[in-house]
Amino acid sequence: MHPAPIRPGATLGLLGGGQLGRMFTLAARNLGFRVHALDPGHDCPAGQVADFEVRAHYNDLYAAQALARGVDVMTVEFENIPSATLEAVAELKPMHPSAFVLHTVQHRLREKRFLQGNGFPVTPFREVNTEGDLREAAQALGLPAVLKTASFGYDGKGQQKLGTDSDLAAAHAALGGQTGILEAWVPFELECSVICARGANGETKTWDVAENAHANHILDTTVFPARIPAEVAAEARQMAVDIAKALGVIGMLAVEFFLKEGGRLLVNELAPRPHNSGHATIDACITSQFEQQVRAVCGLPLGDTTLLRPAAMANLLGDLWPEHGEPAWERLLAYPDVKLHLYGKMEPRKGRKMGHLTVMGNSVEEALDKVVLARAALRG
Numbered sequence: 371m372h373p374a375p376i377r378p379g380a381t382l383g384l385l386g387g388g389q390l391g392r393m394f395t396l397a398a399r400n401l402g403f404r405v406h407a408l409d410p411g412h413d414c415p416a417g418q419v420a421d422f423e424v425r426a427h428y429n430d431l432y433a434a435q436a437l438a439r440g441v442d443v444m445t446v447e448f449e450n451i452p453s454a455t456l457e458a459v460a461e462l463k464p465m466h467p468s469a470f471v472l473h474t475v476q477h478r479l480r481e482k483r484f485l486q487g488n489g490f491p492v493t494p495f496r497e498v499n500t501e502g503d504l505r506e507a508a509q510a511l512g513l514p515a516v517l518k519t520a521s522f523g524y525d526g527k528g529q530q531k532l533g534t535d536s537d538l539a540a541a542h543a544a545l546g547g548q549t550g551i552l553e554a555w556v557p558f559e560l561e562c563s564v565i566c567a568r569g570a571n572g573e574t575k576t577w578d579v580a581e582n583a584h585a586n587h588i589l590d591t592t593v594f595p596a597r598i599p600a601e602v603a604a605e606a607r608q609m610a611v612d613i614a615k616a617l618g619v620i621g622m623l624a625v626e627f628f629l630k631e632g633g634r635l636l637v638n639e640l641a642p643r644p645h646n647s648g649h650a651t652i653d654a655c656i657t658s659q660f661e662q663q664v665r666a667v668c669g670l671p672l673g674d675t676t677l678l679r680p681a682a683m684a685n686l687l688g689d690l691w692p693e694h695g696e697p698a699w700e701r702l703l704a705y706p707d708v709k710l711h712l713y714g715k716m717e718p719r720k721g722r723k724m725g726h727l728t729v730m731g732n733s734v735e736e737a738l739d740k741v742v743l744a745r746a747a748l749r750g
């Protein structure tokens with residue numbers, strides 16, 4: 371027996387109030403739900419559009435439990451919530467994804483071992499604690515390689531590419547006593563991702579594969595669908611479903627892949643939430659990843675993920691903001707078919723995700739050309 375679905379009119383609790391939470395909240399409100407969001411920052415992107423914003427640290431069990439008491443179901447927009455908070459919340463209300471899912475993906479070694487143990491292909495890796503471990507790992511995997519902190523790494527934070535043995539001592543020192551993971555450098559043909567939704571009854575849906583281009587380790591553009599052979603796309607979508615099932619995800623799971631020459635897929639990373647590479651689903655698909663998160667965590671039927679037309683998304687980072695003032699919004703809006711999404715962040719720091727653009731076209735090339743041109747117009 372599955373629990374009764376949570377219906378429109380109910381209140382959803384959200385841990386994390388960034389842009390993913392904001393777009394989740396907007397989708398939830400469209401469906402007639404209320405949203406209460408918890409975030410350490412004041413006037414956070416989700417809080418601006420939620421019914422109720424709680425300002426508290428993620429390790430504040432009292433605040434998280436108070437939030438949970440006032441809602442019907444809990445979800446997250448951010449995976450690095452302390453386990454104690456997740457467990458405290460789960461004592462009171464259903465929480466999707468579960469504390470187990472979040473715990474697994476919070477740590478790169480746990481995540482990779484889980485994937486490997488379940489037969490999914492991952493980048494060759496070694497655990498690194500001491501400088502000796504790093505030397506052995508570099509010998510075993512070869513250089514170049516990438517040293518990453520096992521916890522709290524995203525958008526390339528805490529990552530160092532190692533080219534020669536002379537880099538090892540400094541790289542180990544930079545870990546600052548944290549556990550690290552050395553990964554073999556993957557000479558990939560392209561990076562792509564699949565977002566999968568899984569309901570409480572086991573129903574799953576994926577969107578088309580997204581093709582991702584990064585700049586400075588941060589996602590820069592995505593085209594939808596990826597320009598890869600149909601059989602590779604089908605394999606990637608199936609693998610995302612299989613991983614979501616193996617992990618027991620209820621809610622969303624984004625799977626990032628490296629595609630190697632010859633069509634071989636390796637799983638790079640998991641994120642049990644909507645993902646930056648799925649932002650084009652808002653404008654270009656029948657059901658967005660955010661609406662799907664609402665449906666999945668509420669135990670409602672999942673929506674159709676069909677892509678309406680080829681699409682491209684470009685991130686707007688704080689770098690686009692002039693030192694004083696604003697980007698040239700009117701030049702951007704002069705492109706009548708470009709969709710602008712801004713997250714309500716007040717401080718445009720370098721590398722900070724402030725918003726994104728989506729464009730549809732007759733082909734992904736046409737959509738990508740236009741979205742890049744439109745973004746460049748913002749510089750005035």
Ligand code: AMP
Nearest residue numbers: 516524525526553554555556584587639
């Ligand atoms: P991650 O935070 O692990 O997703 O890494 C951010 C980006 O760094 C990836 O999307 C890749 O562009 C690059 N990267 C990370 N790990 C590797 C690797 N082992 N080989 C090649 N590129 C990598």
